[in-house]
Amino acid sequence: MSGYSFDFFYVLNGFSRLLQGLIVSLELTAIVVGIGTFSGFVLALATSSRSLFLSVPTRLFVEIFRCTPALIQIVWFFYCLPVLADVFWPPFTMGVIALTLNLTAFNSEAYRAAIQAIPAAQRDASIALGLSRWHQAIHVVFPQVLRIASPVLVSNSISLFQQSSLVAIVSVEDLMYQGKLLAVQTYRPIETFTIVALIYFGLSFPISQLVGRIERYNARLLA
Amino acid sequence: MVSGSRQIPAAPGPASSVADAGGAGSAGQSAEGEDRLPATQPFVEIRNLRKSYARGAIPVLKGVGDTMSKTDRLVILGPSGGGKSTLLRCVMGLETIDSGAITLDGRNYIECLSNGRTFVDRTVQRQVGMVFQHYTLFPHLTVLGNLILAPVKRNGEKKGAAIARAEALLSRFGLISKLKSYPSQLSGGQKQRVAIARALMLEPKLMLFDEVTSALDPELIAEVESMISELAEGGMPMMIVTHDMGFAKNIATKVLFCADGVVMESGDPETFFAAPKIKRTRDFLASILRGTKV
Ligand SMILES: Nc1ncnc2c1ncn2[C@@H]1O[C@H](COP(=O)(O)OP(=O)(O)OP(=O)(O)O)[C@@H](O)[C@H]1O
Ligand SMILES: [Mg+2]
Numbered sequence: 001m002s003g004y005s006f007d008f009f010y011v012l013n014g015f016s017r018l019l020q021g022l023i024v025s026l027e028l029t030a031i032v033v034g035i036g037t038f039s040g041f042v043l044a045l046a047t048s049s050r051s052l053f054l055s056v057p058t059r060l061f062v063e064i065f066r067c068t069p070a071l072i073q074i075v076w077f078f079y080c081l082p083v084l085a086d087v088f089w090p091p092f093t094m095g096v097i098a099l100t101l102n103l104t105a106f107n108s109e110a111y112r113a114a115i116q117a118i119p120a121a122q123r124d125a126s127i128a129l130g131l132s133r134w135h136q137a138i139h140v141v142f143p144q145v146l147r148i149a150s151p152v153l154v155s156n157s158i159s160l161f162q163q164s165s166l167v168a169i170v171s172v173e174d175l176m177y178q179g180k181l182l183a184v185q186t187y188r189p190i191e192t193f194t195i196v197a198l199i200y201f202g203l204s205f206p207i208s209q210l211v212g213r214i215e216r217y218n219a220r221l222l223a
Numbered sequence: 224m225v226s227g228s229r230q231i232p233a234a235p236g237p238a239s240s241v242a243d244a245g246g247a248g249s250a251g252q253s254a255e256g257e258d259r260l261p262a263t264q265p266f267v268e269i270r271n272l273r274k275s276y277a278r279g280a281i282p283v284l285k286g287v288g289d290t291m292s293k294t295d296r297l298v299i300l301g302p303s304g305g306g307k308s309t310l311l312r313c314v315m316g317l318e319t320i321d322s323g324a325i326t327l328d329g330r331n332y333i334e335c336l337s338n339g340r341t342f343v344d345r346t347v348q349r350q351v352g353m354v355f356q357h358y359t360l361f362p363h364l365t366v367l368g369n370l371i372l373a374p375v376k377r378n379g380e381k382k383g384a385a386i387a388r389a390e391a392l393l394s395r396f397g398l399i400s401k402l403k404s405y406p407s408q409l410s411g412g413q414k415q416r417v418a419i420a421r422a423l424m425l426e427p428k429l430m431l432f433d434e435v436t437s438a439l440d441p442e443l444i445a446e447v448e449s450m451i452s453e454l455a456e457g458g459m460p461m462m463i464v465t466h467d468m469g470f471a472k473n474i475a476t477k478v479l480f481c482a483d484g485v486v487m488e489s490g491d492p493e494t495f496f497a498a499p500k501i502k503r504t505r506d507f508l509a510s511i512l513r514g515t516k517v
Contacts, residue, residue: 124317125359125418129373129425130349139376143363221362221405 010186011195014178021178022199028092028164028174032099033157039100040107040153041142048112058108065105070163074098078170095167103160110152114145147218151211158204165200175199264329265290266460267297267314267429272323273335274309279321283309285484286323291477296455297462298475298492302507305482307464308356311431314462315353316343327351327429352422353431356438358414360406366393366417367402370424378425385424392420396450412443416450423454430454430461437466448474468511472496480504 046058065073077098082088089097118141126136146153165176179196183189267290274284283306291297299307312318314325316333319341325333332347360369370389374380393399396416406414415435422430432451436444448470455461455474465471471478475492480503488495488504499505 119357119359121355121357121359122361124312124315124353124355125361127317128315128351128353128422130345130377131373132377135376139372140361144361147363221407 004190006191007188008191008195011182011188011191014182014186014192015195017178017182018175018196018199021173021175024092024172025161025164025174025176026203028095028099028167028172029157029161031096032103032160032164035100036103036107036160037146037153037157039104041111041137041145043104043108044111044115044145045137047108048115062105062108065102066109070099070102071166071169073102074166074170091167091170091172094170095164095172099160099164099167102163103156106156106159107149107153110149110156111145114148115141117148118144147214147221150214150218154207154211154214158208161204162200265326266293266295266328267291267462268326269310269314270324270326272310272313272325273321274306274313274318275321283484284313284320287481287484287486288323289479289486289489291460291462293460294458295460295476296474297477297479298471299462299464299479299481300471300507301479301481301487306484307481308433310481311353311433311462311464314429315351315431316348349425350428351431352425352427352429353433354415354418354422354435356434358406358411358418358438360409360414360418360421362406365403365405366398366409369406369417370421373421374424389420389424392423396420396453410443411439412446415439415447419447419450419454428460430459432461432463432465434464434466436470466511468496468508480507482507 043058043062046054047062049055049058074095077094078091081094122140123136126140131140164174168174168177168180171177175196179192183192186192269290270288272284272287273282275282287306287310289297299310301307309318313320313333320333320335321339322335324331324335327347327350330344330347332344334342336342360366361372364372367386367389370392371380371382371385374385374388375382390399390402393402396419398413398416398420401409401413401417406417409417419430419435435451436447439447444467448467451461451463452474463471463474472492478488478490478492478495479486480488480495480499482503488499488501490500494500495504496508499508
């Protein structure tokens with residue numbers, strides 16, 4: 001042991017601030033996951049399109065977001081977008097935009113694999129039933145790929161929840177941001193960040209355990 | 224069940240239960256077309272149909288032409304790879320074509336335009352229903368969900384009305400107990416019968432069956448074939464691809480022998496089975512009788 005004596009007193013005094021921050025983190029995550037779960041599907045349709053006008057730019061988009069650090073994406077939106085596009089939105093909005101695009105890109109890859117798993121015969125049947133391409137996408141393909149891809153979608157969403165802590169850099173007052181403030185004010189960074197980490201873990205772990213259950217349920221239904 | 228000896232009479236007049244298949248509200252539909260059609264005009268006409276895959280590299284249909292009347296049940300026979308499925312898929316509007324046209328009830332609904340594109344009249348296409356060899360029920364929807372999806376989403380039918388029609392249809396075909404089942408809980412025969420019912424929900428004027436029993440265990444074939452026979456007795460015009468010669472003899476009012484992408488022989492079933500005109504047909508029938516698949 002290093003001999004460090006833990007003292008959680010001051011940190012626990014500031015616990016309500018951490019909770020406020022947590023609410024911001026959860027809001028951010030909920031909005032981003034809510035949008036990204038659907039937009040990832042739409043993007044996957046575009047990337048698997050036979051039209052090069054659709055597939056090439058959208059694949060490029062996906063690769064840009066997959067191959068650059070999320071931290072840079074957030075910082076870029078916060079500092080560069082206002083200059084380039086002359087828009088000044090609050091940090092929270094910028095965070096939502098950057099993380100939504102990031103999650104959309106990752107989710108679209110999960111959906112793309114799932115779309116390929118759907119038998120072509122279902123497409124024929126949909127046409128024979130007179131369903132439009134959009135109806136087919138929404139009522140036939142989406143409900144199935146949502147299930148097939150759900151293990152990956154859930155773990156993407158958990159990662160997103162962790163990565164949402166990066167928005168603290170651009171002063172969104174999330175859990176991480178409040179944690180940093182508290183650490184400085186209490187001079188107790190070890191205790192503070194331990195608690196912050198426990199909060200992230202406590203919320204993420206149960207959800208990650210859902211993945212196995214979802215897989216078993218899907219295997220039964222889509223057999 | 225279909226017995227080997229039972230013959231289904233040629234379809235009765237237009238006021239028959241073709242429309243009943245889809246339930247209420249369509250009684251006039253089948254009569255309408257019949258009134259419009261002069262006696263000589265075929266119900267379905269396929270003209271000089273050419274179709275290739277891989278941009279012409281694999282020619283499959285090489286100028287297919289034939290007709291079918293409103294009272295016909297056209298059975299398409301032929302060796303594997305002869306283009307039977309491709310022909311039905313073209314009639315359904317699932318494929319682009321290289322030349323030719325298909326008419327239904329006097330309307331040109333599939334046509335190869337002068338620019339080489341395939342024109343499909345979606346309103347006419349909707350009057351054609353198709354059931355496939357592979358199971359195509361949507362696995363995430365219950366039987367009821369499968370039946371009402373297209374009527375509600377595509378036709379904007381009220382959900383309650385669609386459910387009532389679906390229940391009537393399922394009762395009629397002995398499937399009502401499966402209403403809330405998912406496809407994964409059904410036998411192969413039940414899946415195919417539900418697929419037929421799903422197509423009937425759209426009140427088609429023409430039904431296409433592409434080897435709907437060939438994925439089934441032998442003991443499940445009869446229930447599907449008898450459902451098709453029941454539709455036939457109700458006067459539903461249909462095109463059927465099958466390898467089951469007993470079924471073909473029972474249900475056909477006209478037979479088309481398709482091989483190497485052309486119609487080798489076509490005519491009434493009596494002549495076709497008893498005294499085929501060309502050697503290729505005789506060889507085919509003989510090989511089937513011997514039980515070898517060509
Ligand atoms: N999507 C496709 N791409 C390339 N070739 C194809 C395609 N579909 C069918 N073919 C070819 O077209 C030919 C005719 O196929 P088709 O499925 O129409 O035959 P069929 O008469 O239905 O045979 P079977 O009795 O085996 O079902 C075959 O040689 C097949 O390999
Ligand atoms: Mg076939």
